[in-house]
Amino acid sequence: MSPISPDDLHRIFKNLDKNNKGLVSTQELHHLLEKIGIHTTLEELENFVGRTSLDYIDFLFFYDAMVKARMQEQEADDVHSSHDHHDNDLFKAFKVFDLNGDGYISCEELQSVLSRLGLWDKRSGQDCKDMIRVYDENSDGVLDFHEFKNMMSVPPTSDHSET
Ligand SMILES: [Ca+2]
Ligand SMILES: [Ca+2]
Structure with missing residues (x-):
């Protein structure tokens, strides 16, 4: 391909x-x-x-x-x-x-895009803040591209395999 x-x-x-x-x-x-x-x-x-x-x-x-x-x-x-x-x-x-194009992914942006894609599992009680915190290396509460990259390349430690 x-x-x-x-x-x-x-x-x-x-x-x-x-x-x-x-x-x-x-x-x-x-x-x-x-x-x-x-x-x-x-x-x-x-x-x-x-x-x-x-x-x-x-x-x-x-x-x-x-x-x-x-x-x-x-x-x-x-x-x-x-x-x-x-x-x-x-x-x-x-x-x-990054919906508002400021170069950072906020909790709201993450949740709204994932929901839109049908990837937001409400039943699991996930919190976007928790998701961000895992990868938020500089602890500013938002994901920059570097942190986003880590999120996409490193699978979350919690078991989230598809059924
Ligand atoms: Ca943004
Ligand atoms: Ca950050």
């Missing part, structure tokens, strides 16, 4: 979004994944996404997650060459979370 640039991603999204509603369906996404060599079943994809259509932010986030999963697979033989690209993708994800 060849890396896809942000511009490509936007174009791909536009292409997929045939009726211009700002949403793509998992079916369309599935088709795209097949094309770029990621083979999965539609069912798996829907489970992964947790819904039947994605808006652009969902799409970016999904792509980022997908790339990360692929990178982990490749890491054994490809650690160095993938590094810059990985950082790039992470920065994109960071921008998604």
Whole structure:
């Protein structure tokens, strides 16, 4: 699979979004994944996404997650060459979370983006402040890019494996 640039991603999204509603369906996404060599079943994809259509932010986030999963697979033989690209993708994800663009992810931003993506598990009684605190190295209550990077690359110690 060849890396896809942000511009490509936007174009791909536009292409997929045939009726211009700002949403793509998992079916369309599935088709795209097949094309770029990621083979999965539609069912798996829907489970992964947790819904039947994605808006652009969902799409970016999904792509980022997908790339990360692929990178982990490749890491054994490809650690160095993938590094810059990985950082790039992470920065994109960071921008998604940093809603007001001040360069920091606040507790509210983290929670609102995760909720939006369906990744916020209310039942677990999670507190965004706790989540941030784990990675907040300088204890200013918000995550900068460096801290965010740690959050994305180091799995939380609490068991959060998917069921
Ligand atoms: Ca912010
Ligand atoms: Ca901080």
